[in-house]
Amino acid sequence: MPVTHRHSGYVFTDHTLTVPLDHAAPGGRTIELFAREVIAADREPAHLPWLLYLEGGPGNRAPRELPAWLERASRDFRVLLLDQRGTGRSTPVTRQTLTDLAVSADDLRHFRADAIVRDAELFRAHLAGDRPWSVLGQSFGGFCALTYLSSAPEGLREVMITGGLPSLTASPYDVYRAAYPRVLAHNDRFFARYPGDQEIAAKVVDHLRDDEVSLPGGDVLTPRRFQTLGITFGQERRFDLLHHLLEEAFIGSGRLSDAFLRRVDSVVSFAERPLYALLHEMIYCQGEASAWAAHRASAAFPEFDLERGGPVRFTGEMIFPWHFDEDPALAPLRSCAERLAAYSAWPHLYDPDRLARNTVPVAAAIYHDDMYVDREHSLRTAGAVGGLVHWITNEYAHDGLSRGPAVLDRLIHMVRR
CATH class of the missing domain: 3.40.50.1820 (Alpha/Beta hydrolase fold, catalytic domain)
Structure with missing residues (x-):
C-alpha cells in the first residue's frame, strides 16, 4: 500500500x-x-x-x-x-x-x-x-x-x-582524454579567483607527504586523495567549496584542523555512492572494456602529476585504481572493480x-x-x-x-x- x-x-x-x-x-x-x-x-x-x-x-x-x-x-x-x-x-x-x-x-x-x-x-x-x-x-x-x-x-x-x-560512439578513453583539458581549465579559473590558495594547496600536499593524517573515519588522507577535491569545480553551487576548505585548513602550529578534515572526508569518501566509483567508466562502454580509462588517459597530462614539482592541480570526475585501496568504502570492492574494468562484452546503449x-x-x-x-x-x-x-x-x-x-x-x- x-x-x-x-x-x-x-x-x-x-x-x-x-x-x-x-x-x-x-x-x-x-x-x-x-x-x-x-x-x-x-x-x-x-x-x-x-x-x-x-x-x-x-x-x-x-x-x-x-x-x-x-x-x-x-x-x-x-x-x-x-x-x-x-x-x-x-x-x-x-x-x-x-x-x-x-x-x-x-x-x-x-x-x-x-x-x-x-x-x-x-x-x-x-x-x-x-x-x-x-x-x-x-x-x-x-x-x-x-x-x-x-x-x-x-x-x-x-x-x-x-x-x-x-x-x-566515443570510447571511455576518448571521454577522459577530452575531459582532462576541461578540468585544467577549471583549475585555472579557480586559482585566478583565489590566487592565494595555490600556496595553501601546496602546503597541504607537503604536510600530507611528511605526516600521516587520518580522516575522521580513521583512513589516511593521501596527497592524491586530497587532489580529487577538484570534482566540485564543475558545479556552480560548489565551485567555491575548495576555497572554503583551504582557508580553514591549518590551525595552530601547522596542523590540519578537524573541521577541514571532516569536510574533506565528506567529499573524498564514496561511502554514500559506491556505484559511482564502480560504474563511472562503464556507463561509456559499448563493446569494449574500460581498462581504467581515466588512469590510462592521465599519462598525457603531467600537470596532474604531484611528483613532477609543478603547481598542484586538482582532478575532476575520474576514478583511479588506487581509489579501491585508499577509500575504506571501496576497498572491499577492489576485485569487483577489477572484473568490471576488464569486461569487454558490454552491449550498445x-x-x-x-x-x-x-x-x-x-x-x-x-x-x-x-x-x-x-x-x-x-x-x-x-x-x-x-x-x-x-x-x-x-x-x-x-x-x-x-x-x-x-x-x-x-x-x-x-x-x-
Whole structure:
C-alpha cells in the first residue's frame, strides 16, 4: 500500500516495485525499486501527466530535499523521483550488501542505462498504464534518456535533457582524454579567483607527504586523495567549496584542523555512492572494456602529476585504481572493480539509426563550459538525434537545473514548440 505524506505545499506518495535483476531473465532473481511521486497540493485532483526525473550519477539517489526546479515542474506534471537501481531505497549496492564479489561483478553489469530504462518502463506500466510519459534527465539521467529514445521511444511523450548529451560512439578513453583539458581549465579559473590558495594547496600536499593524517573515519588522507577535491569545480553551487576548505585548513602550529578534515572526508569518501566509483567508466562502454580509462588517459597530462614539482592541480570526475585501496568504502570492492574494468562484452546503449529517425520531441540544454560532459560531443549528438532542439549557454554550469526554475521552464517551452 503506497505511503502518503504532505508538507511544504506538496503531496508525496511512495511507490515500490519488484523487477528482475536481469531483464533478459525475468524469472530469475529480483530487486526492489523505490520512487516518490510528488504533486502540488492544490493540483492533487487534477489528472496531470507524469514526468519521470532521472538523476545524474551513476549511483546517485533521487533528491530527498525539494529540488529548485520542482515548483515549475509541478505546475504541469505529476513528478516521479526514481531511485535508480542500486541507489537510495532501490535495493542499495554498498560494501555491506556486496558480499560475494565475484558474483556481484556479474550482477553489476545489469546496473547501467539499459537496465534503468527497462525499470522505468515497468514503472510506467504500473503507474500510467499504456500512456507515455515525459522524462527529465540531468547529466547521467540524460544519458539514460538517450538510451530510452533508442530502445523504448513508444513510452515517451517528450524528453528534456540538462547537461546530459554524451557521445554516441566515443570510447571511455576518448571521454577522459577530452575531459582532462576541461578540468585544467577549471583549475585555472579557480586559482585566478583565489590566487592565494595555490600556496595553501601546496602546503597541504607537503604536510600530507611528511605526516600521516587520518580522516575522521580513521583512513589516511593521501596527497592524491586530497587532489580529487577538484570534482566540485564543475558545479556552480560548489565551485567555491575548495576555497572554503583551504582557508580553514591549518590551525595552530601547522596542523590540519578537524573541521577541514571532516569536510574533506565528506567529499573524498564514496561511502554514500559506491556505484559511482564502480560504474563511472562503464556507463561509456559499448563493446569494449574500460581498462581504467581515466588512469590510462592521465599519462598525457603531467600537470596532474604531484611528483613532477609543478603547481598542484586538482582532478575532476575520474576514478583511479588506487581509489579501491585508499577509500575504506571501496576497498572491499577492489576485485569487483577489477572484473568490471576488464569486461569487454558490454552491449550498445544507443541506436544511431533509430535516434536519427526519432519523432519524440526532445529539448536539451548544453552548458558551454561543462566540466563533466564534453561540449563538442554533446553538439555532435544533438545533430544526430531527429527532432532534437538544443540551447547552448555559458550562463550556467553543470548544475544549472538546480539553480531555480529557469532552465526547466525554457526546456518545457522548447520541447513544446
